[in-house]
Amino acid sequence: MREIVLDKVSKTYDKQSFAVEDVEVSIRPGEFFVLVGPSGCGKSTLLRMLAGLEEISAGSLSLGGKLANHLPPNKREISMVFQNYALYPHLSVEENIMFGLKVRKISKQERKRRVQEAATMLGLSDYLKRKPRELSGGQRQRVALARTVVSQAPICLMDEPLSNLDAQLRGQMRVEIRQLQQQLGMTMIYVTHDQVEAMTMGDRIMVLRDGKVQQIGTPLEIYNQPVNKFVAEFIGSPPMNMARASIIDGRLVAGNELSIKLSQSDLAKIGNRSITLGIRPEHIHQANGQGRVRTTLLNVEILGNETLLAFNVNNTIWKAKWPGQWQLTAGSPIELSIDREQIFIFDEISEEVVSSPFNKDTVLEGVQTL
Amino acid sequence: MNTGRTTLIYALLFISALILFFPILYAVSVSFMDGKDVFNRALLPSSFSFDNYKKVFSSVPLLHYLKNSFVVSSLVTIGQLTVASLAAYVFAFIPFKGRDFLFIVVLATLMIPWEATMISNFLTVQHLGWVNSYRALTIPFFASAFGIFLLRQHFKSIPYELYEAAQIEGLTRFQIFYRVVLPYSRMSLVTLGIYSFLTTWNMYLWPLLVTTNDSVRTIQIGLKQLQTVEVATEWGVVMAGVVVAILPTLILIFISQKQLQKGLTQGALK
Numbered sequence: 002m003r004e005i006v007l008d009k010v011s012k013t014y015d016k017q018s019f020a021v022e023d024v025e026v027s028i029r030p031g032e033f034f035v036l037v038g039p040s041g042c043g044k045s046t047l048l049r050m051l052a053g054l055e056e057i058s059a060g061s062l063s064l065g066g067k068l069a070n071h072l073p074p075n076k077r078e079i080s081m082v083f084q085n086y087a088l089y090p091h092l093s094v095e096e097n098i099m100f101g102l103k104v105r106k107i108s109k110q111e112r113k114r115r116v117q118e119a120a121t122m123l124g125l126s127d128y129l130k131r132k133p134r135e136l137s138g139g140q141r142q143r144v145a146l147a148r149t150v151v152s153q154a155p156i157c158l159m160d161e162p163l164s165n166l167d168a169q170l171r172g173q174m175r176v177e178i179r180q181l182q183q184q185l186g187m188t189m190i191y192v193t194h195d196q197v198e199a200m201t202m203g204d205r206i207m208v209l210r211d212g213k214v215q216q217i218g219t220p221l222e223i224y225n226q227p228v229n230k231f232v233a234e235f236i237g238s239p240p241m242n243m244a245r246a247s248i249i250d251g252r253l254v255a256g257n258e259l260s261i262k263l264s265q266s267d268l269a270k271i272g273n274r275s276i277t278l279g280i281r282p283e284h285i286h287q288a289n290g291q292g293r294v295r296t297t298l299l300n301v302e303i304l305g306n307e308t309l310l311a312f313n314v315n316n317t318i319w320k321a322k323w324p325g326q327w328q329l330t331a332g333s334p335i336e337l338s339i340d341r342e343q344i345f346i347f348d349e350i351s352e353e354v355v356s357s358p359f360n361k362d363t364v365l366e367g368v369q370t371l
Numbered sequence: 372m373n374t375g376r377t378t379l380i381y382a383l384l385f386i387s388a389l390i391l392f393f394p395i396l397y398a399v400s401v402s403f404m405d406g407k408d409v410f411n412r413a414l415l416p417s418s419f420s421f422d423n424y425k426k427v428f429s430s431v432p433l434l435h436y437l438k439n440s441f442v443v444s445s446l447v448t449i450g451q452l453t454v455a456s457l458a459a460y461v462f463a464f465i466p467f468k469g470r471d472f473l474f475i476v477v478l479a480t481l482m483i484p485w486e487a488t489m490i491s492n493f494l495t496v497q498h499l500g501w502v503n504s505y506r507a508l509t510i511p512f513f514a515s516a517f518g519i520f521l522l523r524q525h526f527k528s529i530p531y532e533l534y535e536a537a538q539i540e541g542l543t544r545f546q547i548f549y550r551v552v553l554p555y556s557r558m559s560l561v562t563l564g565i566y567s568f569l570t571t572w573n574m575y576l577w578p579l580l581v582t583t584n585d586s587v588r589t590i591q592i593g594l595k596q597l598q599t600v601e602v603a604t605e606w607g608v609v610m611a612g613v614v615v616a617i618l619p620t621l622i623l624i625f626i627s628q629k630q631l632q633k634g635l636t637q638g639a640l641k
Contacts, residue, residue, distance in 0.1 A: 054535050075541030087536035091554040101540035152540075 003065030003078075003155060004030055005051070005188065010060035012046050012212075020046045022212045023060070028205075030155070033182055033189045035203035037196060039235070043212035044192045045160055051190060052081055052158050064156075080154040084161045086145040088133040095120075095129040098147045112151075119150040122181070139170045146181065157182070159191045163198065175202055196236045200224065208232050226359040230277060230352040233345055239282050239309065242319040245349065246278040253278060253344075256315030258296040261341060270356050271346060279345035282309070285321035288336040295336050301329050310335070395617070402610035409606045423611035427597065430608065432585060433615060436593035440572055441619070443589055446509040447571040448564050455518030455563065456556075460548050462519065463526035464534060474523070480516045486576075493580050507581040508589070512571065518563050525559040526552060565627050572620055590616045 005028040012021040021043040028034045036044040049055035051062065053074035062069050069077060080101075088097050095116055102112045120126045123143040133141055142162060149157050162178070163171045179202050182189045193199055199206045200220045208215040208223065208231075216228045227233035233241045246255040251268060253261045255278055263271075285294070299318065300311040308327040311320050312335065321337060329335070346356040389396075401409060402423050404416040427433055462474050492511055501507035529552060537547045553560065575591045582588045594616055597609045 052535075052539060054538065074535075074539045079539065081536065081539050083532040083536060085530060085532055087530065087532040089533065089551060089555070091557070104541050104546065 003188075004028065005156065005190075006063045006066075007051075008061045008063075010047070010050065010062055011058050012043070012050060012055065013058045019043075019212045021050070021209075024214055026207060026214070026217055028188060028190065030188055031186050033179065033191065033202060033204045035199045035206045036190065036192045036209060037199040037206055037235075038194065038209035038215075040194055041211075042209040044194075044209050046212075047209070048158050048160055048190060048192045051077075052079060053077055077156070078154050079156045079158055080149040080152040081158040082145045082149055082160070082162045084164055086133075086141045086162075088141060088144055090133055092132075093129065094125060094131050094133065094136070094144050097133065097144055098125075098129075098151055101148065101152055115151040115153075116147075119147040122150060122184075123147050123177075138166050139174065142166065142174060146178065150181070150185065154187070156188045156190070159189065161193055162191075163193070164195075171198075178202065197238060200236065206236075208235060210235075226357060227345070228354055230279065230347040230354075233279050233347070233354070237281060239320040239322065241279045241281050241345070242285070242314070242317075243277055243279050243347075244315040244317050244319070246276055246315070246346075248276075253346075256313075258312075258314045259294045259339070261293070261339060261344070263341075267346070267356050274355065275349035276355060277347045277349050277352075279347060280339055280343060282320045282322040284340040284343035285310075285319070286323070286338050286340070289338045291338050291341060293336065294339060295334070298329060298331050298333055298335050300331050301327070303327065312337075398610045398613050398617075401607055402614045404607050406605065406607065423605075423607040424615075426605070426608050427611045427615065431593055431596055431612070433590070433593060433612060435585065436588055436590040437615070437619070439587050440590040440616075443505060443508045443578075443587075444568045444571040446505065447512045448568045450509060450513035451515050451518050451567040452560060452564055454513045455515055455522050456553065456560065457548070458514075458519045459522035459526050460552055462523045463529075464547075464552070465544065477516050477519055481520070489577070489580070492577075496581055502581050503583055503586055505587055508578055508587060511577075512567075515567065518567065521563055522556065522559060525556050529555050561627060561630055565623065568623065569620055 007024050007026050007028075010021065010024045011019055013019050024047060036047060038044050046055060050057050053069075053072060053076075057070050064072070064077060089100065092100065098116050098119060099112045102115065107115075116129070117126075120129055123146055125140070125143055125147055128136060128140060133144065136144065142165075145162070159178070163174050166174060175198060178189075178191075191198075191202060203220055205217060205219055206223050207217045210231050216223055216232050218226075223232060223236050227236065230243065234243060244255040244259070246253050246259070248254070248263070248268065248271060251263060253259075253263050259278075294312075294314065296312040296314060298310060298312055300309075302309040302311075303326055305326065306324070308323045308325065308329075309320055310323065310327075310329065311318055313319070343358050344356070345354060345358070347353065348355050397414075400415055403419055403421075404413065405418065405420070405422070408417050458477070462470065462477075496502060496507045496511065499506075501510075533551055533555070534547060537551050542550065572589075573591065574589070575595075578589045579592050579595075582592065594609065594612050597612050598604050
């Protein structure tokens, strides 16, 4: 098993702007590593550089301690799953799966054995003689995965493999891919724009924005301790509520709706910066006298197990997530409370975090060690 | 659509088809006529006989011409497919400096009429000593700008992911060419193949220039021969020859049509 080390890896197409800038990370053998970010953030470019399909403009990539910047794709011992699966339409499922093995001149018996094994693992045994066009999206996806399995490459790269599937199938494939990765013990580098996939599948996540690394960490680290406003908003669904706020008489005030008393240490940290307030939807509760929000309900979505409330705070739409079923009417006035302990404060200009539940030492230790 | 409209459309289609096919149908009809019928401009032969066909095979070496045409057309088809697919692969997949410029140059040659280069081509072929050989009839047509263009456009429609996946599997460029790109583009290869076979089959001026005897002469020149061999042209015999010349191309189209349809319904994967 080989470690993947990226040192100041950059990519530029026009020699003026960076598509990927100074990425530094080392990915451990057997790790499920997720690259996440909005479209155009450079995550696919980074993956393609790892695959050798794209040249590295600057910096170094090493695989297992050896410099691999100029290694051709087939010498990197990787397999790759593409968004559109890249199945050969003129070959049957079986031929598609063993295509690469044939090229690598692996014996016929061994080929047959591996294909059988992978087909059983992925439930494709009945479809081996079919052509890809006769398969459903999920089955095609499995064929692409089977190709990875038979290659026995220690590193697997996936480029948004689930984005062509419907929501239900996506949920199912998420689990299957994760299980497959653990079963085979391969190193997985997985690109997605979907933060749910990132949170649920990754051992570690790298959040990218405009080609720059924002944060690298475990899903919970990223969720609990985002380093800036971008990460805080990107990870989590519904996203973290944000509003411009100001300090008036030792209270945090946003528009006419929100007013919270802050501690001295927080006030000291804020100083006289302009700030943005952030709070996750699950930390806005029914009024309990603390951290008051007075507003009008805009919309109520009852999802069965939880209820999403939408309302206005300082001209931005906020959402609160309440467990259970709440029969509330949109348009009625409502009073809410905010968990003071759970407030994030970001610098308006640098977007860096100024104060967060984490550096307030109120992190729930129990949750962290679960 | 209501029945009246459908009937009208089919009637119109039938009439236009009849008008379009009339020369061919009339040629078939004339090929069975005797001299008197032709002279009276009859539409249908008064008596039905194969005399003209017997005559045409005995008066000129028609089978020999047919064989020549077949050899030449097949060689040109294979040559064009080989050269065009290799060139198109490079233009579609392998980037190098000046590639697009080169492609435009290739396209630009489409604008030069063949007739304009005929004399210099003839001199070249003559200089090489290829006159009266299959080489003269085939090699000049191996490189076809149209073929390169057609295939490149189709190769461009191949998802680039397939190319990249093949790279990761460790295929060399040439392996990608014949194991991925060619099978994927089977239909456009068939199309180009039929096109080049038919155009070569129907070629007249060039074969006339580079052949001075019967050894490699093609069917189209053989037909012309029919008109001059006899003192008074026997149109029935000439038309019999024409029908024989058309037949192989018609058969080719019927066979390939089925193949083409099959290919179209197969469709590519999204």
